[in-house]
Amino acid sequence: MNSHSAFVHDCRFLEKVPEFSNDSLPLLQAVQKIVRNVSALFPSACCTIALLVQSGTSLLSFSSTQTVSDGWLEVPFRYGEGVAGWVVQHAEPLATDDATVLDGCVTTSLFAVPLLYEQICIGTLTITYSDRIAFDAAARQLLTVLADQASLTIWSVQQANAQHMATRSRANFLSMLTHELRSPLNAINGYLELTLSGVGGDLNEQQRDFVQRARASSENLYALLEDLLLISRADAGQMRLNREIIRLPEIIENAVEELELTAADNGIQIHVAIEPDFPHLYADAVRLQQVLRNLINNGLQFTSVGGEVTITASVIETGHALSSSSRSDFAAEDVEDDDDSMERMVRLQVQDTGCGIAPEFQQQIFERFFQAPNERVGHAGGQGLGLAIIKMIVELHGGTISVESVVGQGSTFTCLLPCLLS
Template sequence: MTLPVTSLHNHEFLHTIPSFDVNAPEVISALHKVALNVSMLFPGTGCIIMLLHPSARFLLTYTSEQIIQHPFIYAGSRLDQVLQSHQPVIIEDVADQDKLAREIPGFHGRSLLLLPLLNTDICIGALVIMGYEPQVFDDQAVRIGRAFADQAALSLMSVQQASSVQHWILEDQRYLRTILQASSDGIALVGDQRHFIEANPAFGRMFALQPAEMENCSCADIFGCNGDVKPACCLKGCMIEHALRHEQSLEYAEVDITIQGTPRVLGLSVTPVALKDAPVCLVIARDMTAVRDATRSKAKFLSMIAHELRSPLNAINGYLELLLTGVGGELTDEQHDFARRARAGSENLYALLEDLLLISRADAGQMRLHRELVLLPAIIDNAVEELELTAADNEITMQLDIADHLPRLYADSVRLQQVLRNLINNALHFTPAGGEVTISASLIKSDHRSSASLNDDDEPQQMIQLQVRDTGCGIAPEFHQRIFERFFQAPNERVSRAGGQGLGLSIVKMIIELHEGTVTVSSVPGQGSTFTCLLPCLSN
């Protein structure tokens, strides 16, 4: 009985059949061992191993002489019958050797035991035991043959899988090597003894060395830690040693170093990697010199423009102040209101210039605080006075809730006023007419630790809590962190007049953290927002 010709192609098992690599030495050795064991189990016989290709169009046939690939003639063939039924086929006396040789290349015997090679019910091919004379294969011979065929299939699959895994590993290594060679970022591995194990060409170019020259060099020699002037990242100890000891990645840092007498800026990422033999550090470096130079040039330009604009603004503010004090004569109520509004607009423009100047100084690494002993209530009053006209124009009520006898702060009063101005201005932008903005200050005890504190047993310290609360549209939770990023503005369809440059809150965060404080936001959409700043204060 002949099975349908198309049935083999309909079997899903074809997708799970491996494509045997007959050029792999391991596969050839396994095939040879199978053939050798057959000759020992069945003396006076030959062996042919046929492996099915996943396409079902080809057979790989192994004999003691060679491995050949040939078309699979499955229509009505004995092999087709074995592959589909998973049952052996026995021919005790072959009547037509030529026909059988066409089905089974290399066959030249007079009797045949054709056994399926099964691996977990998947037939990957067939084992041909070929008798050179007519021969009877009894039940015992068939049982032995089937058991051996199952073991042979398992062995071949194991060898092929191991060969495939090895091939994938080699391919992955080749791809990784190609990526490392082509990467424009410097990539290197540093061992636990702080010596370079390997570096890609880009890493070598940054230090004017060939990658091979860097191997076994200490990181201290490469980064110049042994010189008179150490990189800032290593002033408190070797960053690579720190990453390995604590098994944690270090924050990205830009490091000023000198390479062959030329100052450079490198952006470094250091990540410990746990290997089987010993831990290593993955160091990724990027030359940021051009970026830093461009940033400083931009900051210098912004600073120059801001300074040029400050002079006429100072003159405008000064003359408006003289006008309001009556130096030029008495003003009518309407004229006085006009002058106050002009001064408020001029002060807002001046505040924007201060924001731009602060950003430019921070980018240029020139941000400094001018600290002195200050009282927060006076700073709050000045900030509120600047923006009370804006609040009145938008029909928003401003409330103050300042605790009595607040301790002094050792802080930069100009910068703290900038913080308050930005927070209040932000609240006014997002609060509708009829709403309320409340500025409060109180003394609390907090577990906040300054960056200089190394003692985990320190008692909670006194902090001044400064809050700006509004009854505006609120902020969605997913934007609570992002609103402190530069130029980011949370989308809000309820407010049409928000405007702004997206700098105010990022400047607030920068100034508060320079004072070793923290700023957080709590907000529910539709219910307003509360910005809370914690600032360390002096004991009374």
């Protein structure tokens, strides 16, 4: 009878263990990776990982004899029966050089270790040989450590996958709900417009005021639904950019036109400063205008009568080359390829002379549903989604957003976008 020693594997084992820890992989791929690494330490053996399904009536198994394309093998399971049943029931390792007694299989020698996480058995790790081999203390210790590392990785992946599925389910439900709510809201807005136009009869001054207030609230609700729909799509991985060749000055002009009346009503001036002959961008025009609209509107909310909101756009040298993800949608012939141009970015800034943001809030303002105190009106305004959406859109473009603010003097929001064309 041969005695299997693990001493020759110790150094290789220590190099392999960190590779187990990757909860960004799908569960099957994570298990396949663990099986490959363990098999590399025991080249003449068959390595199998079997995971207990939630119902407890079967195991999902993958072994080193399978190909990557084979996927999971589902096998029946009962506590106390067979190797896996015994190991799961007792939560203890099992070694034998006469495996046919247990499972009636062609395998002769095996060592099975429970995969335990916080005393919960989630499956088994098994090494099998066709020859009779006695697993010595070193081999058993090595496999036990491997099982501990595998358990941690598998549990982390399972939790990450469950959380991801829950997030997608919530996002899909929210997306469906907001989509369904838009239809009746459109009808409400339509009838309010008809009422204001006098289709149902003339309105006195008080009635007109009431309907106008109802329409304003309805429009605010519609805007909130649009924000929630956008976030739910992003959470569900369904948000995509519709990139095209655009002129930034036109995008800025359109965003300013939308908010000029609001600025005038509040006694605030909007200024625009753009470098001449501004180069074209390759970006999503609708989303970029949404970024500008939200930033300008944010400035208006925090600025008092007589204040100013200034939008500037320039091209700067950042000293950082564009990442491949930032350039993935670019047509090869349109992207600037020389070394200097790869470090050029668009700097888009919106500056206000408002009440400013306290230092302790300057990172939190980009979180969903966070509302910074607004000294101008005495309370926080909005739903706390505007800046979170801005950050999401800017980062989808491969850019960054930051804020500089001094309480009592105002704030400057800066977006850096790697979207230049030659």
